[in-house]
Amino acid sequence: MGVAAASGANAAKLDDVKAKGFIQCGVSQGLPGFSNPDSAGNWSGLDVDYCRAMAAAIFDDPQAVKFTPLSAKERFTALQSGEVDVLSRNTTWTMSRDTQLGLNFAGVNYYDGQGFMVRKSLGVTSALELSGARICTNTGTTTELNVADYFRANNMPYEIVAFEKADEVVQAYDAKRCDVYTTDASGLYAQRLKLTNPGEHMVLPEIISKEPLGPVVQQGDDQWFNIAKWVHFAQVNAEELGVTSANVDEMKNSDNPSIKRMLGAEGAFGEAVGLSNDWAYRIIKHVGNYGEMFERNVGPDTPLGISRGLNALWSQGGLQYAPPIR
Amino acid sequence: MAVQEQELVGKPPRASLVNDPKVRGIFYQVVLVAAVAYIGWEIVHNTIINLEKRNIAAGFGFLETTAGFGIIQSLVEYSEVSSYGRALLVGIFNTIAVAAVGIIMATIIGFIVGIARLSNNWVISKLAYCYIEILRNIPLLLQIFFWYFAALRAVPDSRSEPLSLFGVMFLNIGGLWMPKPIYESGSSIVVGALIAGIVLAFIVKRWAHKRQMATGQQFPVFWTAFGLIIGLPVIAYLVTGMPISLEHPEFVHEGPILRRGFQIGIGTNVIPEFIALLLALSFYTASFIAEIVRAGIQAVSHGQTEAAHALGIRHGPTLRLVIIPQAMRVIIPPLTSQYLNLTKNSSLAVAIAYPDLVSVGGTVLNQTGQAIEVIGIWMLVYLSLSLATSAFMNWYNQRMALVER
Structure with missing residues (x-):
């Protein structure tokens, strides 16, 4: 009985x-730009689109996803127990999480760092x-540890008030229980929209940590791990090769061998991971390349207004770099 | 043949073992225990195998590792370099603190409201009725949010002039600020005098009780105890040259805005998360205790009141000496359940950032990923707290039980 269940x-x-x-x-319990439900219960965001890209690759249908909102505390247990197939919840890749929890990080779909938000009236600039x-x-995040490290390193006293849910953090900060709200910089921009007067608050320039956020899968299933990695890489490669959801059908006839390999016209790369050979075509057709996904969810034209920064392609001064499909 | 028959008559008829009810009973119990033990072993075994298969580290070694995060309220020494085990200990003490103070407050409020509910005064009785019906019918989590978020916005923020309570204590969004006693050398004598005063007061009380039983003479126990408990420490305090001083919270009006307001670490600060949780737990549980008290008092026959009045005992002493001691026998068992409820409900603290066991444990769980171990610790601690409360209340119940001669 034990062996059967374990296998x-x-x-x-x-x-x-x-x-x-x-x-x-x-996904998260609601973080605008990354994973957030609208009033009709439809999820959208960068992390949500990653799952849709996976669904597109497997089922040719970006809607073949069900979302489980998880608190920071619940997320790893939910993945370990198999309650979710993939965790795409602005989760920081750290060594201990990668090595001790029986989990694998499949890549970095957003390079983030922890920042501080304060009221402008405090007159603080650094x-x-x-x-x-x-x-x-929030409790149960790397944020708590980074704050402790930063204030200890700079020999500054502080008091931390840690809540279970992000909504309560926003409320308490809005009620002036705290002087400072800290989380990943992307989260600060997103949560600022929920404050009574977003204009009265500013994000300080210091970024005190590296927060590579990415999707996570269970350890022990290399095929699934490969799919999780290459869904992300396909989107980055597509942006690099100039393939978008709008032109992917024309690009299928491209003479560029890299594009041919990616879109399944040459080779059998999809079959090697248990998918069909047009897996990447499906992703780009339904969800788009990485750049499209970024612009749609968090880019300068969205309420979050985040510039590409570290998340630009490596060829444009950023860190997004994908191994080639060959 | 004859001898054999005689022997058979002497003994009860021998039934087959299969039909012996005693043997059957034992057999079924053994089977049940074996089944439960097998399921238990299977769960443990299966968990261990699964954890190994998924490369998840197991065991309690993580308790020694440095925690690395801060906690806003700790009753034992704690800093970021302390271990996870220490962090959990801080959480346990914070849970005990809010539960213990909550139980005392809920009992006091509950008894007052319960007695008020039976008052002949229409206004008082209806007020108590409204209190009970409103508070026990609103979910506790909403009440916690009410006290935290609604009340938090009603008090001044940390830079504005705080609300002053008698000029000694102050209230603002940072919580309650009180003077902190500073103990210098010689202060242990004062504390010793206080303890000695309390012990002496108890001895006097027992002696006076014995004397009254024997001779009928009364002794002014209250004033003697008052003198011993207050007087002795005061004398010791003056004699040793006032070794205990008060450090008042310091409010800064000038300088950079961030540095204004009360200074961290000067005076005693009760954080608003504690206050909100305490108020919500006490008022909520008190509404149940009030009903228990009312039931207990009404369970005492009205003839007892009439008999006491007939003896010329006034209303107050009747309640205190005749009714309540008898009502306590009915009150204590359900009261124990309410105390247990309050302790367990304190785990809702996590919603408003009070660092109780569940909140701190949650952070530990997330940092280490040791879900099974942390949840095991949670259950063990709550179980121990509840069993300890039960044990104490059962002991008290036995003391209060009707002594039959």
Whole structure:
């Protein structure tokens, strides 16, 4: 009995997912731009689009995803227990998480760093002036640890008020329980929109940590891990090769061998990971390349208004770099 | 043959073992225990195998690792370099603190409201009725949010002039600010005098009770106890040259805006998360305790009141000496359940950032990924707290039980 149940963990995830007909995707409880439900319950965001890209690659249908909102605390347990097939929830890749939790990080779909938001009326211009500040944040995140490290390193006293859910952090900060709100910089821009007067608050220039956010899968299933990695790489490669959701059909006839390989006109790259050979075509057709996904969810034309920065392609001074498909 | 028959008559008829109810009973119990043990072993075994298969580290070694995060309120020494085990200990003490103070407050409020509910005064009785019906019918989590978010916005923010309570304590969004006693050398004598005063007061009380039982003479126990408990420490305090001083919270009006307001670490600060949780738990549980008290008092026959009045005992002493001691026998068992509820409900603290066991444990769980171990610790601690409360209340119940001669 014990052995039979245990071996279930090693069964191919791809077969399970194909059998049930959808991907169960773990997302946040509501972070605009990354994973956020609208009033009709439709999820959107960068992390949500990643899961849709996976669904597109497997089922040729970006809607074949079910979302499970998870708190920071619940997320790893939900993935470890198999409650979700993939965790795409602005999760920081750290060594301990990668090595001790039985999980694998499949890549970085957003390079982030932790920042501080304060009221403009405080007259503070640098994080180094925050000595003695009261700081609101979420429990169960790397944020708590970074704050502790930063204030200890700079020998500044502080008080931390840590809430279970992001909504309560925003409320408490808005009620002036805290002087400072800290989380990943992208999160600060997103949560600022929920404040009573977003214009009265500013994000300080210091970024105190590296927060590479990316999707996570269970350890022990290399095929599923490969799919998780290459869905992301396909989107980055597509941007680099100039393939978008608008021109992907024409590009299928391109003479560029790189594009031919990616879109399945040459070689059998999809079959090698248990997918069809037009897997990348499906992703780009339905969800778009990485740049399109970024612009749509968090880019300068969205309420978040985040510039590409570190998340630009490597060829444009950023860090987004994908191994070639060959 | 004859001898054999005689032997058979002496003994009860021998039934087959299969039909012996005693043997059957034992057999079924053994089977049940074996089944439960097998399921338990299977769960543990299966978990271990699954954890190994998924490369998840197991065991309690993580408790020694440096925690690295800060906690806003700790009753034991704690800093970011302390271990996860220490962090959990801080959480346990914070849970005990809010539960213990909550139980005391809920009991006091509950008894007052319960007695008020039975008052002959129409206004008082209806007020108590409204209190009970409103508070026990609103979910506790909403009440916690009410006290935290609604009340938090009603008090001055941390840079504005705080609300002053008698000029000694102050209230603002940072919580309650009180003077902190500073103990210098010689202060242990004062504390010793206080303890000695309390012990002496108890001895006097027992002696006076014995004397009254024997001779009928009364002794002014209250004033003697008052003198011992207050007087002794005051004398010791003056004699040793006032070794305990008060450090008042310091409010800064000038300088950079961030540095204004009360200074961290000067005076005693009760954080608003604690206050909100305490108020919500106490008022909510008190509404149940009030009903228990009312039931207990009404369970005492009205004839007892009439008999006491007939003896010329006034209304107050009747309640205190005749009714409540008898009502306590009915009140204590359900009261124990309410105390347990309050302790367990304190885990809702996580919603408003009070660093109780569940909140701190959640952070530990997330940093280490040791879900099974942390949840095991949670369950063990709450179970121990509840069993300890039960044990104490059962002991108290036995003391208060009707002594039959």
